[in-house]
């Protein structure tokens with residue numbers, strides 16, 4: 001069931017989304033060689049708690065940290081650890097916060113120092129595809145129009161699209177209906193209506209759609225071993241067009 005939000009609920013939800021976005025700013029400050037992903041998670045955790053909010057991911061389905069921190073070939077759900085970042089790594093940070101009864105959710109892939117040109121292009125194109133998806137999130141369109149906008153932006157580059165995981169509605173629950181795939185056909189799926197709040201989150205790889213999940217049951221890697229990027233915003237669909245609630 002898709003839960004539509006009233007104008008005042010949207011106003012309430014902005015706070016959780018703002019804190020989620022600021023948590024990515026905190027993460028960015030730590031992106032340098034030698035820093036461990038656990039240190040980044042701690043900084044994020046402390047920031048969210050200082051804001052009076054709760055880290056949405058902590059304990060969700062048993063996840064053991066406040067942020068998913070995924071390095072290089074890890075697409076999503078990386079568990080913060082003692083791994084120390086190296087020059088040339090890419091680091092996807094996915095984080096949500098909840099306050100006043102609502103959640104925000106967003107992700108960004110950061111480069112650590114100088115990264116290879118092909119990986120830099122992957123990051124750029126994946127972020128662009130997120131904005132293409134957002135542009136399609138207008139009243140009267142369907143979910144498939146968002147999916148198609150993302151897909152058609154990345155496929156000319158020969159990139160893979162992770163199909164096993166998708167975007168989602170977000171609101172009083174971190175994960176609500178509808179699913180928002182990063183692939184699909186225009187004109188298909190639920191119709192977009194005023195008051196829908198969704199997380200659009202392309203997960204794009206340098207090569208191949210397939211992923212594998214580590215024995216820890218979380219860490220999700222590209223089967224090809226190649227790099228993956230993940231960018232996400234929580235947006236609201238309004239009469240005046242899409243509004244990015246997690247804009248940094």
Ligand code: MG
Pocket residue numbers: 105106167168199201232
């Ligand atoms: Mg999400």
